[in-house]
Structure formats: C-alpha cells, structure tokens
Amino acid sequence: MRIAWVQLSEVRSYRTLELHPQARLNVLVGPNAQGKTNLLEALGFLVTGRSFRTSRIGEIPRWGVEAASITGELARRASGVESRRSVRRALLRGGDGIWQATGEGAPEWARAIAFGWQDVEIVNGAPGARRGFIDGIAARLYPTHAATLVRYRQVLARRNRILQAHRREPGLDARLEPWSEQLATSGMELIARRRRAVAALQTELARVWSALAAGHSKVEIRYRTALGEAAEPRALLEALARARHHEARLGQTLVGPHRDDLALEIDGADARTFGSRGQQRLVALALRLAEVLPVTEAAGTAPVLLLDDALSELDPRVRELVLRELGAAEQVFLTTPEPLGAAGAAVFDVNGGGIFAA
Ligand SMILES: Nc1ncnc2c1ncn2[C@@H]1O[C@H](COP(=O)(O)OP(=O)(O)OP(=O)(O)O)[C@@H](O)[C@H]1O
Ligand SMILES: [Mg+2]
Incomplete structure (x- = not known):
C-alpha cells in the first residue's frame, strides 16, 4: 500500500500541510527540530490511528488548539487493480479537557512499520523492550493478539493483587x-503467537x-x-505451581509471557552485550525490515515504512546497502538531517x- 496524499491541520508544529509523496522512496531532509519526526508520526497516525511516539494523543495537536485533523488517501494494488480509500482522523478536545480521537474510513489492510532511534533498545535495552517489539509484530500479523495481551495484563494484575493481599493466608x-487458569490460557496463547512471529x-x-551487512556475519533471533x-496451558499452570512458594514470598507472578x-x-x-553501537542500530533496523514480508503476507499488501533517522551511526558503505534494500519497498519515508543523494528518491525539504x- 501507499499514501497517495495527506493533509495535516494543526498537528504538532504544522498549522496546515499538504504532501503528495511518491511510491518508493521519499526522503524528508532538514535541520533538527524542523518537524521531520512530527510528519512521520502524522503519516503513521493516518495509516494506523496511533502514534508510534506517544500513547498520549493530547500531545499531537498543535499547542493551544482545540481540534486537529489528519486526512488523506491510501491506495493499494490488488490483482493489478488499484483501489483508493479516503481516511479522516480527527482529534477533538472535550469539555473535560480530554482529547478524543475519531477515525473514518481506515481500511482493514492498512499497515505501517515505524523505526526510530528508540528502537535500538530492542537490541540493547531491558527485556520489556523486546517483548513490546514482538507483541507489536504479533499484533500486526494476528489482529486478536492485542486483545489477548490486554486480557492477560488484567488477569496478571488481579493475580498479583491476590498474592500481595493474601500471601500469608492458608486459603491462598x-x-x-x-486466576492461574485464566493466566495459563491467555499466557500460552500469547507465547504461541510470539513464537510464530519470531519464526x-x-x-x-x-x-x-x-543484504545490509554484506554477508560477513549472521544474526539470529530466538x-x-x-x-x-x-x-x-497445563505447562504454565505447573510452572506456576512450582513457583508458588517463591511467588507468595515476593507477592508477584514469576512465570509467564510477561517474564519472557x-x-x-x-x-x-x-548482540546486547557484545554488539558495537552501529551493529546494534543495524540489527534493530534489520528487525523492522524483516517484518515487511510477513506483514505483507498477513495484510495482503505491503506496509508503509516510516524510518526516522535510520542511517545515523552507520558507515557510508552500510548506508548504501540500506538504501539499496529500501529500493524494493512499496513506499518508504526516510528522515535525515543531511542530504543523501539517493537515486530516484523524491526529496522534500522540511523547514x-x-x-x-x-
Ligand atoms: N504539540 C505540538 N505543538 C507545537 N509544536 C510542537 C508540538 N510537539 C512538538 N512540537 C515542536 O516540534 C519540534 C520538533 O519537531 P520534530 O521532532 O519533528 O523535529 P525533527 O525535524 O525530527 O528534528 P531532529 O532532526 O532533531 O529529530 C519541537 O521543537 C517542538 O517545539
Ligand atoms: Mg526527529
């Protein structure tokens, strides 16, 4: 799929903006703090109805306004025929000061994959960053994953509260x-989908x-x-039973997908301990790009790629290889503080x- 055009009104640093990107590579170039990431975020919001940057939608409207909107048209080609869908997303501030998002017309096949500087945490950060990464992919591949995750977290919170409140009681x-039964059922569902996503x-x-590292090394994910x-589910139930003593002492659930x-x-x-900084960046980028094919197969159309400063910290030869790999994508937006000289790219100055x- 691709974004045929987009129009922003009162979004982040933009009063109004209209952009007609091309298929393939679009380079957004400009100095710091000029609105490159803001624009990527808006493109992602148009496609998915969510920000890859914040879960607080009230940060997205331009400061001081009461309403903001992102409208545009998404196009996809299926069996040689292009179809288009108009999408309109609005952010409105209610009387209570709370921002609400409404969306119209977003097609079920719309997908975007975003990469930003914080993604290096998938490689060198705490386990939670890796779980968040694989859950994001699993949710794009298997749409029920997100709901299972919500249910699992609710059950986990209840179970932890019981462990804390009643840990010294005989009826524990x-x-x-x-709660253990429910945790085991939804927990194993999550694990199964995460394993499929990893595979x-x-x-x-x-x-x-x-392609990116020119074949000199191998990367593995497990x-x-x-x-x-x-x-x-029985395996998780048994593991919970084995951990029960320990759990009662600590007042928290010690096995399950939230610990994987x-x-x-x-x-x-x-890679977390021994990878160089550039290698870690490249592994994080490779993970995002590796997601493109499985998501394309699941959604029936290729996702839009939103790559924020994806080339920084990479040496010139690797940058060249990354740009070559991106040449195969249906539509890419790549921000950069300095001009790239990428052949065939549409270049937009953001200032x-x-x-x-x-
Ligand atoms: N809700 C908002 N309303 C108005 N301005 C905002 C809002 N949110 C962010 N900004 C402004 O947008 C600017 C940042 O824009 P952005 O993050 O897109 O920069 P950038 O071009 O990606 O820069 P860099 O190269 O440093 O990453 C900030 O300086 C901030 O002042
Ligand atoms: Mg930026």
Whole structure:
C-alpha cells in the first residue's frame, strides 16, 4: 500500500500541510527540530490511528488548539487493480479537557512499520523492550493478539493483587486458582503467537541482514521462555505451581509471557552485550525490515515504512546497502538531517513547519 496524499491541520508544529509523496522512496531532509519526526508520526497516525511516539494523543495537536485533523488517501494494488480509500482522523478536545480521537474510513489492510532511534533498545535495552517489539509484530500479523495481551495484563494484575493481599493466608491457593487458569490460557496463547512471529521473522532477518551487512556475519533471533518448548496451558499452570512458594514470598507472578525475552545474537554472541553501537542500530533496523514480508503476507499488501533517522551511526558503505534494500519497498519515508543523494528518491525539504519539494 501507499499514501497517495495527506493533509495535516494543526498537528504538532504544522498549522496546515499538504504532501503528495511518491511510491518508493521519499526522503524528508532538514535541520533538527524542523518537524521531520512530527510528519512521520502524522503519516503513521493516518495509516494506523496511533502514534508510534506517544500513547498520549493530547500531545499531537498543535499547542493551544482545540481540534486537529489528519486526512488523506491510501491506495493499494490488488490483482493489478488499484483501489483508493479516503481516511479522516480527527482529534477533538472535550469539555473535560480530554482529547478524543475519531477515525473514518481506515481500511482493514492498512499497515505501517515505524523505526526510530528508540528502537535500538530492542537490541540493547531491558527485556520489556523486546517483548513490546514482538507483541507489536504479533499484533500486526494476528489482529486478536492485542486483545489477548490486554486480557492477560488484567488477569496478571488481579493475580498479583491476590498474592500481595493474601500471601500469608492458608486459603491462598484456592483464591489464586481461577486466576492461574485464566493466566495459563491467555499466557500460552500469547507465547504461541510470539513464537510464530519470531519464526516468521527469522528467515527474513537472515536475508535482510546478509543484504545490509554484506554477508560477513549472521544474526539470529530466538524466543526465550522458562517453559521451554511447551505449548499447553497445563505447562504454565505447573510452572506456576512450582513457583508458588517463591511467588507468595515476593507477592508477584514469576512465570509467564510477561517474564519472557528474545535472544538476539550476532555470530553466536549476544548482540546486547557484545554488539558495537552501529551493529546494534543495524540489527534493530534489520528487525523492522524483516517484518515487511510477513506483514505483507498477513495484510495482503505491503506496509508503509516510516524510518526516522535510520542511517545515523552507520558507515557510508552500510548506508548504501540500506538504501539499496529500501529500493524494493512499496513506499518508504526516510528522515535525515543531511542530504543523501539517493537515486530516484523524491526529496522534500522540511523547514520551519513547511515542506518544499526539493
Ligand atoms: N504539540 C505540538 N505543538 C507545537 N509544536 C510542537 C508540538 N510537539 C512538538 N512540537 C515542536 O516540534 C519540534 C520538533 O519537531 P520534530 O521532532 O519533528 O523535529 P525533527 O525535524 O525530527 O528534528 P531532529 O532532526 O532533531 O529529530 C519541537 O521543537 C517542538 O517545539
Ligand atoms: Mg526527529
């Protein structure tokens, strides 16, 4: 799919803006703080109805306004025929001061994959960043994943509250039981989808990495859980039973998908500990690009790529290879503080809240 055009009104640093990007590569170039990331965020919001930058939608409207909107047209080609859908997203401030988002016309096939500087945390950050990453992919591949995740978190919170409130009481086991059952069912569902997402990524990751790193090394991703290969809710229930004593002492649930992690290795060495800064950036970018094919297959159309400053910290040769890999994507937006000289790209100068085709 691609964004045929987009119009912003009162979004972040933009009063009004209209952009007609091309298919393939669009480069947004400009000095710091001129609105490049703001524009990427708005493009992502048009496609997905969410910001990749914040979960507080009230940050998105331009300061001081009461309403903001992002409208545009999304196009996709299926069996040689292009179809278009108009999308309108509005942000309105209610009387209570709380911002509400409304969306009209967003097609079910619309997908965007965003990459930003914070993504390096997938590689070098705490396990939560990796869980968030794989849950994001699983949600794009299997739309029910997000709802299961919400349910799992609610059950986990209830179970933890019981552990904290009643841990010294003899009736603890009986109180926990229904919550453990539910935790095991939705927990194993999450783990199964995360494993499938990892398997879908693995093959593409190997291909993308050999294209970006010119084949000198190998990257591997694996799902890590205390449950080994087990796939039945019973395995999680048994693990909870084994941990019960410990759980009662600490007042929290100690096994389940909320404690799992991903292993990321470059030539067999943990990328988090041993990867160079540039390598870590490149692994994070490769993970995002590896997601394109599985998401394309699941959604029936290629996602739009929103890459924020994706080339920084990479050496000139690797940048060249990244740009070559991006040449195959249906539509890409790439921000950069300095001109790139990418052949065939549409270049837009972003400066002081305006955008000018260069
Ligand atoms: N809600 C808002 N209303 C008005 N202005 C905003 C709002 N949110 C952010 N800004 C302004 O947008 C500017 C940042 O824009 P943005 O993050 O897009 O910059 P950038 O071009 O990506 O810069 P860099 O190269 O440093 O990443 C900030 O300086 C801030 O003042
Ligand atoms: Mg930026």
